[in-house]
Amino acid sequence: MSSLQYLDFSFNRLSGEIPPYICSNLPFLEYLSLSGNMFHGGIPSTLLNCTYLQILGLSYNDFSGAIPREIENLTKLKELYLGINRLHDVRFPNLEELYLWGNNFSGTIPHFIFNASKLSILTLATNSSGFIPSTFGNLKNLKELSLSYNYLTSSTPELSFLSSLSNCKCLKKLDVSRNPLDGFLPRVVGNFSQSLEFIWMSDCNISGGISKEIGNLTDLISIDLGGNKLNGSISITLGKLQKLQFLSFRGNELEGSIPNVLCHLAALFQLHLRGNKLSGSIPTCFKDILYLDF
Structure with missing residues (x-):
């Protein structure tokens, strides 16, 4: 019996099924990665007898079916990587990080996540369809949420799920890009935690104006609202976002001039405004921005 704690077989072109005796021979494993191979079939329940596991990586394989219920026995498990498989059910009581992109969840977002x-x-990302539930607001410790490249929409035109996410006071990254949300950008965006750093909502069929309250999110580093139907003018409150590095409003219906307050964003190095109805001249101060797209 070995006291090995770290085992990484990632991206080694291994195939077949996972040997059922791994955990009987290596009971003290804390880190196990089998990602990037060609394993197939179901995930053996014996794999989940490694009760000391804290990190388990199974992404980029061909696993199918449901995760065995025995995963509930892994009380120390904090990070679970399951991306790019054909899984359709999973249970996890104590996880802190869960990566499920590119699986086979059909219908709405699985309800068990909210436990x-x-x-x-x-x-x-690349999983689900249906409504985005407001129960995301129950995940009080949430720092990063990615729902991009799905077929998700909002149950109300006001994008009510955004109101629930304003309860997540630790949220730093929100990515709902490439979903047919079909609503309008509400003022509630300004109620997000001031720790929010990334808000990506491109190509979501969102309409309405850019809320002036967005200037309250002073930790923002990146804003991508491109490819929507936003109208009105560019809010001058963006000038308060002194940490902003990336800003995209490309492909909307914005009008008016480019506000000079954008010249005060010392950290800004990418600005995308192509495909709007803007008028007037381009401020000369933009000569210091590395990437301009008008």
């Missing part, structure tokens, strides 16, 4: 109260990172 994982310790989650800080959740990635569900």
